[in-house]
Amino acid sequence: MSTGSPYPTLTAEEAAALIPHGAMVGVSGFTPAGSPKAVPTALAARASSLHKAGQPFQIKLLSGASTGKACDDELALAEALSWRAPYMTSAPIRKLANTGRIDFVDMHLSHVPQMIMEGFLGEIDYAIIEATDITPDGRVYLTTGIGNSPAILKKAHKVIIELNAYHSPRLREMADIIVLPPPPNRIAIQIHDPLDRVGRRYAEVDPARVVGVVHTNQSDGGRAFSQPDNTSGRIAANVSKFLLGEMAAGRLPSSFLPLQSGVGNVCNAVLGGIAAIDEFPQFKVYTEVLQDSMIDLIAAGRVIGASTCSLSLTDEKLKFLYDEFDEFADRIILRPQEISNNPGIARRLGVIATNTAIEVDIYGHANSTHFFGTQIMNGLGGSGDFERNAYLSILMCPSTAKGGKISTIVPMCSHVDHNEHSVQVIVTEQGLADLRGLSPIARARTIIDNCAHPAYRDYLHHYLESSPMGHLRHDLRRCFELYLNFQEQGAMLPDLDLSQFEGD
Numbered sequence: 001m002s003t004g005s006p007y008p009t010l011t012a013e014e015a016a017a018l019i020p021h022g023a024m025v026g027v028s029g030f031t032p033a034g035s036p037k038a039v040p041t042a043l044a045a046r047a048s049s050l051h052k053a054g055q056p057f058q059i060k061l062l063s064g065a066s067t068g069k070a071c072d073d074e075l076a077l078a079e080a081l082s083w084r085a086p087y088m089t090s091a092p093i094r095k096l097a098n099t100g101r102i103d104f105v106d107m108h109l110s111h112v113p114q115m116i117m118e119g120f121l122g123e124i125d126y127a128i129i130e131a132t133d134i135t136p137d138g139r140v141y142l143t144t145g146i147g148n149s150p151a152i153l154k155k156a157h158k159v160i161i162e163l164n165a166y167h168s169p170r171l172r173e174m175a176d177i178i179v180l181p182p183p184p185n186r187i188a189i190q191i192h193d194p195l196d197r198v199g200r201r202y203a204e205v206d207p208a209r210v211v212g213v214v215h216t217n218q219s220d221g222g223r224a225f226s227q228p229d230n231t232s233g234r235i236a237a238n239v240s241k242f243l244l245g246e247m248a249a250g251r252l253p254s255s256f257l258p259l260q261s262g263v264g265n266v267c268n269a270v271l272g273g274i275a276a277i278d279e280f281p282q283f284k285v286y287t288e289v290l291q292d293s294m295i296d297l298i299a300a301g302r303v304i305g306a307s308t309c310s311l312s313l314t315d316e317k318l319k320f321l322y323d324e325f326d327e328f329a330d331r332i333i334l335r336p337q338e339i340s341n342n343p344g345i346a347r348r349l350g351v352i353a354t355n356t357a358i359e360v361d362i363y364g365h366a367n368s369t370h371f372f373g374t375q376i377m378n379g380l381g382g383s384g385d386f387e388r389n390a391y392l393s394i395l396m397c398p399s400t401a402k403g404g405k406i407s408t409i410v411p412m413c414s415h416v417d418h419n420e421h422s423v424q425v426i427v428t429e430q431g432l433a434d435l436r437g438l439s440p441i442a443r444a445r446t447i448i449d450n451c452a453h454p455a456y457r458d459y460l461h462h463y464l465e466s467s468p469m470g471h472l473r474h475d476l477r478r479c480f481e482l483y484l485n486f487q488e489q490g491a492m493l494p495d496l497d498l499s500q501f502e503g504d
């Protein structure tokens with residue numbers, strides 16, 4: 001902290017004691033990167049002891065995206081959350097949401113800062129923001145995840161800063177922060193290249209609202225991903241082949257276009273697959289989350305540089321980045337999610353969006369969030385920000401789940417996050433369906449033939465051809481039959497002998 005700090009130092013427990021039951025609390029970070037650690041954990045402990053004493057204690061929690069275990073998991077396990085938005089990857093929150101014990105609000109991540117600034121979500125009573133420094137005049141230097149912190153800092157009535165000595169103060173060299181004015185005064189954002197800068201190195205807060213500073217020294221504890229398996233590798237090969245074909249046909253410039261890559265093993269495999277093929281030039285990245293593999297690709301020179309909202313890295317990779325900071329300082333830009341995920345910029349730059357879906361239907365609607373139309377997994381995250389506005393919208397998933405008992409290609413999705421108008425290309429390990437210019441029935445035949453697992457193709461073709469004629473063909477009595485089969489008999493096609501299809 002800068003010398004001569006006007007802000008009182010608090011313990012995490014003292015800070016947590018300030019937050020009243022029912023408060024709306026905005027927190028920093030985007031994924032575990034940059035989320036607060038000590039105060040949420042102390043808040044969870046306080047909730048537990050109040051509950052034991054028979055007193056109510058729950059808060060509403062607003063973040064950038066998911067947070068770390070010290071925040072989401074601890075608060076959920078203590079039953080200290082009544083409302084949560086806009087995204088999570090926490091098993092305890094999932095359980096609460098799927099049993100009706102929390103109000104979880106799933107939102108496009110780029111929309112959230114505007115909702116905060118315009119008061120759509122109500123007042124923010126407290127902010128808990130992780131930083132490397134705060135100056136007496138209210139400059140807040142954020143850590144590994146920018147998320148919604150700039151907007152939360154502007155709107156929160158009271159602010160607690162977690163000053164985390166674990167993080168390099170040099171992170172500010174990567175930060176590029178602006179808060180957009182509301183309409184009708186919104187300005188054009190002058191980003192014409194992923195590495196253009198338009199903002200400042202810090203977020204701003206009214207110093208009078210800062211009620212205290214809590215000193216910490218804790219890592220983000222980011223999780224590692226396993227090596228790509230055979231299925232992810234085949235999906236990656238299909239995507240690479242398609243993109244090479246687009247370059248050969250002149251529909252993608254030979255200099256390539258900025259890549260957006262979602263999280264998880266499939267997206268990592270696709271990123272690694274593209275980077276491993278020499279025919280692809282060096283490229284830039286415009287995305288929301290950088291994982292370990294991206295740091296390796298930047299270090300190796302395959303990726304020229306990346307714009308992101310967070311450095312969602314394992315402790316080892318973050319240490320490497322801090323040790324080699326000079327190499328990365330100009331090649332990574334950390335932005336608020338209103339900018340990292342901005343639909344207008346994604347469209348302007350011509351982003352190639354690659355995200356994972358839970359399932360897609362034969363017409364190209366995609367479900368990223370809910371199993372069987374009811375059980376939430378994580379949320380939409382930034383996938384819609386990019387898929388809707390990309391130059392090429394690619395959605396990927398393995399063709400089956402649960403050992404083949406579930407087909408991820410279904411007649412009608414039980415929940416839709418990306419509709420047929422937003423999805424151009426669907427990829428499974430079986431192949432790729434390029435839907436551009438295809439009518440609904442042609443899309444259906446292409447998706448079934450190219451993407452469905454062979455074990456499910458006959459069923460899907462029969463469903464299509466036997467359904468009543470229309471612009472889309474659907475049999476409303478049978479469109480959810482596969483789900484009902486799974487729920488009642490443990491497999492979408494209970495009579496299927498999957499051993500026949502081993503190796504497919």
Ligand code: 0RQ
Pocket residue numbers: 031065066087109261262263264265266288289355356357358359368369371372377378379380381382383401402406407408
């Ligand atoms: O469950 O482990 O119990 O078997 O779902 O499946 O294949 O490990 O999926 O980790 O790649 O995540 C869409 C959830 C995929 C993720 C999703 C079961 C399957 C397994 C997980 P088990 P996988 P992944 C950037 C962009 C939305 C947000 C987004 C996601 C479990 O990518 O959250 O894109 N995306 N953000 O068995 C029933 C099906 C199933 C199924 C899989 N059809 N039916 N169960 N499973 N398909 C990030 C941010 O925005 C911050």
